[in-house]
Amino acid sequence: MRRIITAALGTTVAVTGIAGIAPAAQAAGGRVIVVPPGHSIQRAVDHARPGDVIKLRAGLYDGGVLVRKRITIHGEGNKTILHPGHRDHCARVKHPGQGICVVGRAKHPVHGVTIRNLVVRDFADTGVYGIHTDRLSVQSVLARNNGEYGIAEFASTRGHFRWNWTVDNADDAGLYVGDTANARGTVVADNHSIGNAIGVLVRHARHVMVHDNEIVHNCVGVALVDDSQRTGQGNTTVWKNRVSKNNRVCPAHGEVPPLGGTGILFFGGDHNIVERNTVTGNRGRLPYSGGIVLFRGTPxxxxxxxxxxxxxxxxxxxxxxxxxxxxxxRTNHFRANKCRTSDPRGLC
Structure with a gap:
């Protein structure tokens, strides 16, 4: 798995722009618009055409950026930092507190947005937030110290979340996929999720692939949750993840019970496959603590x-x-797992 956040974009030649935004020569698939530090990402987004690339230099930028068209926002790795600013453009579409929000409408999703190689930190809600999107791609992003989620996708399809770091996002999950009857193969892979309430959360969603992630020091590593909505949770594959020492304790909040010391947790869910994961050192004293734990879904x-x-x-x-x-x-199957203890006995 990738251990650093890097930037890689083809060479562009910027020409003079307005208010610090420099549209570059035509690039493959669209123009490149260069935004210097301290200037408005939102203004560049508003001026962009579908297919354009907005390139952010190293430096600090105001977040609260609203995206509703097919563009790429590309930074220079961990030197390009979005933090809360003076104006939250996501609030005007009733999704306040996000670093970058990609917002479509039911039956009219935003297609093909890419967020790459930057940091989103200290937002009240979520670092990168998508709702009603298709093929939203978030790659090599560090989402840190946000109030709810690090990177989250709601009511969306075919997302692609790879090589990200989600660290110390307080109340919910580092990486989240939910509220879709068919996520159509959304991929959560090669990420590091550390110090969150839940490392990776798949809630009320089907057809998600979670693999090759490092998920450590959360309250729960991976959670698959049926929250009693009509289409439930299921048809998700969780494989080849390292899920270790998720031993923080998170107090109850809202409808969420206290959590802590769990590697992979099922609250309900059907037709999921959990295979070839390394689940070690997850230790706690709560009802849901343990390595791989299956419970009923929520009320x-x-x-x-x-x-x-x-x-x-x-x-x-x-x-x-x-x-x-x-x-x-009695319909769940435990096969060829290497373990020592189980409740009930005989699962190993």
Whole structure:
């Protein structure tokens, strides 16, 4: 997995622009618009045409950037930093507190937005937020110290979240996919998720792929959650992740119970596959603590976790147990896992 946030964009030649925004020569697929530090990203977005690239130099920029067209926003890695500014443009579409918000409409998603190689930090809600999007791509982004989520996608399809770092996002998840009956193969891969409430959360969503992530020091590593909405949660594959020492304790808030010491947690969900993960050293004393833990879904329906496959995982050194099945169903299958303890006995 990539260990650093880097920037890579083809060479451009900027010409004189207005108010510090420099549109460059025609690039493949569109123009390149260069925004110097301290100038308005939002103004560049508003002037951009579909297919354009907005290139951010190293430096500080105001966030609260609203995107509703097919563009790329490309920084220079961890030297390009978006932080809360004087004006939140996301608030005017009723999504305040975001670093960058990509906002479409039901049945009219925003297609093909890319956010790449930058830092979003200290926002009240979420670093990079998408709702009603298709093919939203977030790559090599550091989302740090945001109040809710690091990088989140709601009611969207075919997202691509790769090589990101989500660190110390307070109340919810570092990486989130939810509220879609069919995410159509949204990918969450090769990320580092550290110090959040939940490392990766898939809630009320189907057809998501979560693989090759490093997920450590959260309250819960990976959570698959059926929250009682009609289409449930399922058909998600979680494989080849390192899920270790997720031993922080998060107090209850809203409808979320206290969490802590869990590697991979099912609250309901069906037809999920959890395979070839390394789940070690997740230790806690809460009802949901342990290595790979299956419980019923959340109220009011409390649907069982059913028809899930837990296969060929290395699950060791977790407490109170490596594997826990309190799913409310006998249809889950535990096969060829390397573990020592389970509740009930015989799952290893």
């Amino acid at each position: 009011p329906r409390n649907r069982p976790a059913r028809h899930n496959l837990i296969k060929s995982n290395l699950v060791l050194g977790n407490a109170p147990f490596d594997l826990v099945d309190k799913s409310g169903s």
